[in-house]
Amino acid sequence: MSTTVIIPTPAKAPARPLLPRLLPYLLSLPALIVCIGILVPFFTAAWYSLQRYNLAMPLNREFVWFGQYLDMLTDPDFWATVRVSAVYAASTVGLELLLGLGIALLLRERTRFNNIVSVALLLPLMTAPAIASLMWKLMTNPNFGVLSWLVALFGVHDFRWASAPSSAMFTVVLVDIWVYTPFMMVLLLAGLRSLPQQPFEAARLDGVAGHFVFFRITLPMLAPYIVTATLFRMLDSMQQFDIVYAMTQGGPGDSLMLFQVRAYLDFFQYTNVGTSAALMIVLWALTYALSNVFIKQWLKLRERTHGAA
């Protein structure tokens, strides 16, 4: 286009009328406004996090900049929360991934039986987490729970489940696994069933061993699905509230003080708006950073698996 090209300008204004050209923007505008609206309370919270603000002591309210964040760094309770949240997220997501993958492999063939089983496995996912927690409280009650009775049969007497600090994490992770493994399973099963068949057939013709097929063909091809499913679960798990609050309210002691639980108690028990908000901003930053890592990884994997074809 470096040569002198004379483009005859049409005498009339743009050919297409204004409305059709603006229509796409008009259609997406409400959704955009609403999403910006979601940010308003978030910014309010960020604003609170810079203030010493306790509802019980309204006169003490004061702008302290990043004071509360700095205080947090030296607060052992905060680090306990970080540790507990990390353990919770890592163990739930890790175990759910392994179990979900295992079950998906088991149900991989499209038989009638497998389809029925895979739908039955969806039931926990449709159960409200708050109510799922009640089911497990009923089963793990140290006095009359059916699971307590069961482990006693195997010689483990007086197992305290969620009411002992040593086993509370284990118990709550178990509930989380029951509720959310189906989500992993559904995504991975759908991924497995959508994989192209030729590499597997080629491997069979070449007589490749089963575990080799799994690690060198199945897993790499499934990787984008694994990353997506893990990302979704990870975000959810870091922000876990319903199950933990219903099961133990963060206790016993500090053993299950996840981010959201501590922030909730900060507000409702200690009416401390400022620290509660600061805690949430930290959680948001962690979530955001982590999801960025995942999305980058996902884009890379997708490029690799789709780019070659």
Next chain:
Amino acid sequence: MNRFKTQLAGGIAWIIAILNFFPIFWMLLASFKSEVEAVQTPPLFFFHPTLANYRDIFALQDYAGYAFNSIAISVLATLLMLLVAVPAAFAMAFYPGRYTRDILLWMLSTKMLPAVGVLVPIYLLSRDLGLLDTRTALVIIDFLSNLPIAVWMLFTFFRETPKDIIEASRIDGAGVGQTILYVLLPLVAPGIASTALLSIILCWNEAFWSLNLTAHNAAPLTAFIASFSAPQGLFWARLSAASVLAIAPILVFGWISQRQLVRGLTFGAVK
């Protein structure tokens, strides 16, 4: 060998399915026990079932009122969501601009805001607007929290629609409205149904906001359960019956529409 393997896999699948179903089953059993039987040890598997718990619940509490709130909130929030999300996803899928992808990712990232973090501002705002303990507040919040994911899901469903089918209908003489009505909607209806279904389930199971923003008038079934666990001490049999009543409608609903549910969960990404 191969036959044995298949049978083994089938067996394991059975065991997993049973383990998976057991917590629901156990609660269902407890709901037909007397209070004494429910906390008996060793646990009772065989007993004379009673409907007393259910009778008590209907006598003590206004189950219908809570159920009505759950239904009204889920359905209204979902309708509102569709009203806003469908046009947006339509525009983004069929008239993509330079920033469409970025806008979508940004919308999705608002899902990362922790609920507790926005609880205080929203609580104060609802109080100031006189919206505490109203269905309106919950409808708006459920709508807001499901909107980003709904736009994303609908976008992926819409994008799968072959573009040339839309063009064919334009050439066949359909206007924009007719194209949407006769061609696009029938094609994307399954995707919209999946999104709506997922939204209804999420709204139905939402507990955090229900517990914190409602007292009695607007309380849905998740809050109904709370009313049985807190003040009267723990009556496990009755609590179980209440829980069964709270989840039964959505489990039945989800079971009936399992295909849409699976498609929704996998975002239609699986082709």
Next chain:
Amino acid sequence: MATVAIRGVRKFFGQLEVLHSVDVEIDDGEFVILVGPSGCGKTTLLRMIAGLEDVSHGEILIGGRRVNDIAPKARDVAMVFQNYALYPHMTVRQNMSFALRLARRNRAEINQRVERAAEILGLGQLLDRSPRQLSGGQRQRVAMGRALVRDPQVFLFDEPLSNLDAKLRVQMRAEIKELQQRLKTTTVYVTHDQIEAMTMADKIVIMRSGHVEQIGAPLDLYDYPVNQFVAGFLGSPAMNFLEGEIADGAVITADGSRWPLPTTSTGYPTGQKVVYGIRPEHLTLGEAGVPARVQVVEPTGSETQVLLQAGGTTLVAALRERLPAQPGAVLHVTVDATRAHLFDPASGERLSSIFPVSGHKK
């Protein structure tokens, strides 16, 4: 039925100019094929005629009416898409009648038209099936039926046969041509397959990188290509090209062999570098001429194609008779000098003019 005129049409996608001032005149009832390698702009041009793409500059007229700003539905054109674009939720009958129902024709007329089109295309038994129950060839017919019932001013085809297997493609080629001759509806057809273009078209428009290279009847283009691109694009196997220099009444290639100058012109300047073009069927093997070593013999039954090492390059010869020679044998090749072409090696433009070529751009 109508004429179609494309005048000075240009198309920009952002900064990228994909069509550079294209002019094509299409007569009433003519079957015109736009052909060229992928990315040449042929599909874009077709979509502009349909109204699916805006015209950046210039104008398009259908039946003498300027349609630049007219919506697709008001242009009275029907299009057959590459992937058929059938409405998956409608039966064959509903697919075919959709346009008529939108136009609010009465039911008797709709049924009559659909049934007639179904009869022409042999779809009678399939009217109540849904598209997913049909084979690829049947879907193709439904897509055509959908265009046919409209009885439009212009038919537009966008690579309609590219998803069919080879045998079906040949059959549909004949059917579409026969149908078009019967209906005499103006037709614009896009393909990248030069055989489709040669066999079906009244007039071929050859395009490359957004430019029209040449327009004309199939055999005119075949015999009198205006440049090396057109010469090489049409014909299978493709025309042979040899690089050489004009010296004492012949083209001398690098290995020293002599190729006779086209006899249709005289006065070639000695010393000029040229590309010598000769089609495979204008080569003869015999006792005299340029020595050629046989590399591969490919008998197709009706003719024999031979790959030869000659003139410092590999040539293809297409012979009517069968060749007893084995690979490695040395034969001699002669050319029909009346059918040879000379091209400028730099611009690719034709140098010899055997015949005054009409209707091309340059």
